[in-house]
Amino acid sequence: MLVFQSVVLGLLLGGLYALLAAGLTLYFGIMRVVMIAHSAFLILAAYLAWWTNDRLGIDPLLSMVVTVPLFFGAGVLLQRGLLSRLRPATLTMMSVLITFAIALIIEGLLGYAFTGTQRRIQLGYGTASFELFGARVAVVKLIAFGLAVVSLACLYVLMKRTQFGWALRATIQHPDAARLVGIDTERTAGFGFGLGLATAAVGGTALSLDTTIYPSLHWHWIGPLMAIIVVGGLGSVPGAAAAALVLGLAQSLLQIPMGATWAQTVFYVALFATLAVRPQGFFGGRLAQRF
């Protein structure tokens, strides 16, 4: 029974991880940049969701009406204004520094605006749950999982079925060739970055439903998320999703025999194993070749 309960919890957790990691792998695919500030944006979105609920008294999910377009715009500006101006030779290194700085700025501003007090969204259905074949499923966890499924499905359709998606994938796969066939790769990359940050808005809102948040929380997230996108194959969204589910499940199940401290190391063990055995990742195939 405990095993089945842990499988359910692990899948729900893995789904959330998949959503949180989606943007991170997208940035890497588009620009080969490591976006340290991704988890800081997640926490920012979570704070905005909390604030919406606390001040306006409406459901935190509604905050996405504002935060998704806002984050999309911020992503485009970030890419056009800062990251695309870095010299290609030092891009990866400098992008780490620049996004690290952004993460610190967001953390500082959150602390300034909302103080360091730990916050949690108060929801009528916060502790509600139902039974499924003997396991308890918490409603908020299911909503977060549903958000992840819906937004990842949207992302998939967008990438596979729309002209923008084709252009974005072409830009990811071979920027020079994409330019030759007439794709404005600069603009596409900007929009792609916006898309990544928009997933952070959704992910942060999903996260806020069932987590106590505080400004420095993002440091706890960036490590596991980085491990997920490496294991999944850098740049591959389906790869990241598969890796997230497997690692979420592994973490949840390993907790039974090993306890919380060692179960957390599964991310880093998987990271080392991937780098040692299969540096291109286990699920995504060659770097950024596939969506």
Add this chain to the structure above:
Amino acid sequence: MHSPARRTTWAVALSATLLLAACGGGGDDEEGGGSGDPIVVGISLPLTGDFSEPGKGVQEGYEAWAKITNDKGGLLGRQIELKILDDQSNADRVVADYEQLIGSDQVDLVVGPFSTRLVVPSARVAQEYGMLFVEPAGAAAEVFNQGFKNLFYAAPAVADDHYNHLAEYLLALPAGQKPATVAYAAMDDPFAQGTAYGLKKKLEAGGVKTVVNEVYPPNTTDFGSIAAKIAAAKPDMVVGGSQYQDGVNLIVALQQLNYQPKLAAFSTAPTSPEFAKAIGNKTEGILSPTGYSQDAPYESNKEFVEKFKAQFGKVPEEDQANGYTTGQVVAAAVQAAGCAEQGECQQKLIDWLHGNTVDTVVGPLKWDATGKPQGAHMIQQWIGDDIKIVLPADAKEADMVYPKPAW
């Protein structure tokens, strides 16, 4: 290696030390029992840096103590004057601060800074100068196994003893009602673990079985799996050695799994003003140990809460109470010994505290030879929409509800 510059530094340092020693020796004779001048109390506090929040809280406690005492005519007829330095939460700085306070500023008394990390080095300085050292924070075991003879922790109990009243209560229950199984989940942190394991040790000795014993790192964000493990074992009672966010997250995760224990005890989180809101008011019956309550019926506490409100426009919390308690302990020793200055007087103060009980805002305090307080924390329980003292019997505001209602 022996550059001239280096040698000069040494020479300066040496002569400074000699000079200080000379001044120190001379000071005693002059100041003796001068009754007109104020009693200067030297303190170093972390007013900036990592511990600035609690540091400022303790400062308010000290200030309230000085004001309330002075308004009543002072100590031994002398006014109290606080000399507070900012150590920036830095252990090197704190040592220099106390050396300055004792050596060159010639303060009459010193009291402690905030946090274990700063208490240990500063207590060592005070020990070298033979000064009494009462401190408001520093509950970890390492404070008391350094062999200090001059140190006293001015709070009811160290972490391991926080739950003593609850352990006593539970073990005294008749066999049919006593919880048979308990699950423990504690953060990997000396304070949080100390509280849970202190209770675990006592309950295990009393024959209560431990069915789950989980330790989680401070950066844990997901408590679903830990909660699943606890819920699957269906223990009668769950004990959380928690700080804040972990306690809240764990309680919510347990509620999501619809686990209904007969008793739930968590450290720190339930006494926070944000707690009820954070878990959606499903607080029914949750227990927590607390070192201080504004509602505690101890005689001096009423006066403290009232006058603190008048001075600062808010009610005192635990940090403020700890500072105030420290002041009360020192004052009791000074009154009994009839002196407050450096030199022989300090040993009189230390000896008196080793042999006596002091009434404070957190209840009567007494200490063992290492300065460890010999009390336990009060136990509070969420009853209805409010958290109330339920143990010990002589301080209770309400009867303990056991088994607790569903949450």
